[in-house]
Amino acid sequence: MxxxxxxxxxxxxxxxxxxxxxxLPVAGNILGMLFIFIALKLKLISLEDVKPASDKLIxxxxxxxxxxxVGLMVHFNLIAEFWLPISVAVxxxxxxxxxxxxxxxxxxxx
Amino acid sequence: xxxQFFQLPVFGVFITLIxxxxxxxxxxxxxxxxxxxxxxxxxxxxxxxxxxxxxxxxYNVGGKYISFFLGPSVVALGVFxxxxxxxxxxxxxxxxLAVLAGGITGVLSVIxxxxxxxxxxxxxxxxxxxxxxxxIAIEITRLLNGIPEITAGIVIAVGIFGNAxxxxxxxxxxxxxxxxxxxxxGTAAHGIGxxxxxxxxxxxxxxxxxxxxxxxxxxxxxxxxxxxLIF
Numbered sequence: 001m002x003x004x005x006x007x008x009x010x011x012x013x014x015x016x017x018x019x020x021x022x023x024l025p026v027a028g029n030i031l032g033m034l035f036i037f038i039a040l041k042l043k044l045i046s047l048e049d050v051k052p053a054s055d056k057l058i059x060x061x062x063x064x065x066x067x068x069x070v071g072l073m074v075h076f077n078l079i080a081e082f083w084l085p086i087s088v089a090v091x092x093x094x095x096x097x098x099x100x101x102x103x104x105x106x107x108x109x110x
Numbered sequence: 111x112x113x114q115f116f117q118l119p120v121f122g123v124f125i126t127l128i129x130x131x132x133x134x135x136x137x138x139x140x141x142x143x144x145x146x147x148x149x150x151x152x153x154x155x156x157x158x159x160x161x162x163x164x165x166x167x168x169y170n171v172g173g174k175y176i177s178f179f180l181g182p183s184v185v186a187l188g189v190f191x192x193x194x195x196x197x198x199x200x201x202x203x204x205x206x207l208a209v210l211a212g213g214i215t216g217v218l219s220v221i222x223x224x225x226x227x228x229x230x231x232x233x234x235x236x237x238x239x240x241x242x243x244x245x246i247a248i249e250i251t252r253l254l255n256g257i258p259e260i261t262a263g264i265v266i267a268v269g270i271f272g273n274a275x276x277x278x279x280x281x282x283x284x285x286x287x288x289x290x291x292x293x294x295x296g297t298a299a300h301g302i303g304x305x306x307x308x309x310x311x312x313x314x315x316x317x318x319x320x321x322x323x324x325x326x327x328x329x330x331x332x333x334x335x336x337x338x339l340i341f
Contacts, residue, residue: 008182015185025334027249029181033188034327040192047193054186057179061301062148064180065244066126067173069152069266071259073159074166078233079260085227086264090240093220094268095279097241097298101212101321102280105290108204 004053007045011036116164122172129154143274146302148266180245187243191323197316205293209321212297213328216241217336231341236260238333240268243300246326254337265300272299273306288313296321 015032018024024031039045072079079086115121133150159169198205217238224234236256239247244265251261276295285291292314295303300322308315 005182008185011188012182012185025253026330027184027246027253029184030246030249030327030330032181032185033191033323036185036188037192037195040189047189050189051193053182054189057183057186058190060179061183061186061245063126063130064177064183065248065262065266066130066148066151066155067122067170067177068244068248068259068262069148070126070155070159070169070173071166072152072263073156075257075260078230078257079263082229082233085224085229086233086237089220089223089227089229090237090264090268091271092223093216094241094271094298096219097212097216098272098276098279098294099283099285100215101208101297102283102285102287102290102294104208104211105204105293106285106287110201110204110287110289 001052001056004050007036007050008053008057011039112162113164113168116162116168117171119172119175122169123175124172125155125158125169126151126173126176129158143270146266146270146273148302149270152263152266180248184245184249187246187323187326191320194316194320194323198320201289205289205317205320206324208290208293209297209324210328212294212321213241213325214332216298216325217329217333221336221340225340232256233260235337235341237264238337239329240264241298241300242326242329243322246330250330250333253334266302269299269302272303276303276306277310289317292317293321297325300326 012029012032014035016028018031019026019028040047129151130147133147136150137145137147220237220240221234235254236251238254239250244262247261247265248258251258272295276299277291280291280294288311291310292307295307296318304315304318304322307318
């Protein structure tokens with residue numbers, strides 16, 4: 001567990017470092033995700049090395065964003081004022097996303 | 111007096127954990143889609159803070175310790191992606207094409223609609239990444255100078271929408287393929303949609319989880335450029 005946690009944080013800090021050094025418009029944790037995927041793919045690290053910590057983190061992922069959701073209360077007025085355009089845009093865009101993704105696979109016969 | 115007590119980090123940590131714990135219990139007693147545990151936990155904490163007149167900033171002294179783990183969790187998604195990737199290798203090209211098309215459609219259509227409906231720029235910046243998993247969406251919004259808290263709230267709502275209506279919408283539009291249904295749910299409605307995909311079947315669930323990760327990467331890479339082109 002400790003070793004796998006060390007790997008996760010190691011890739012996270014590597015991602016943060018690259019993002020910061022090159023001033024990239026991509027967050028460090030997203031780069032960390034790409035790096036760990038590439039490292040697994042190239043067999044630089046094994047799945048067993050990282051799986052214990054990553055499984056736990058993913059299991060409790062939803063808890064970690066609760067504080068951001070609570071932060072919505074600060075912006076309640078903005079949401080209340082623009083709830084209609086937000087709802088319309090988000091619902092139509094989601095339906096479109098669902099359909100475009102699905103129709104490509106459906107037509108390809110997969 | 112009491113306000114000082116609430117400033118202790120343990121308050122924010124404890125109320126977050128207990129709210130989620132109770133919300134999961136509630137979901138187990140009544141299995142109903144709007145009783146999404148995250149939604150209930152957030153609503154419960156907001157009510158508590160309002161009733162006891164506690165600022166968000168005060169709560170977030172402890173809340174920060176919880177949200178800190180979003181960073182390593184995004185890295186963990188890379189591991190999850192690798193595991194699932196091994197299972198779907200054979201359809202990889204068409205799968206990537208579908209997620210890419212869906213992901214770009216999601217970003218462009220929500221930006222376009224918000225511009226059309228004259229929503230303020232900060233809302234557009236906060237919702238561009240509305241289809242992807244919350245931790246990635248939060249990071250994207252931060253880079254775009256939007257409001258991450260609005261992103262988190264709407265992303266969860268999108269997930270619940272996809273979870274509740276996704277399969278119905280897809281069936282109504284004539285989609286029958288299990289792979290198509292799974293991939294669409296993960297692309298449009300991230301983890302909460304993926305939970306529904308797993309209820310539909312293992313194959314749908316795996317494709318959905320993979321689509322969620324891939325769309326997170328795609329959206330993270332393209333959205334900053336798309337927003338720059340528009341604003």
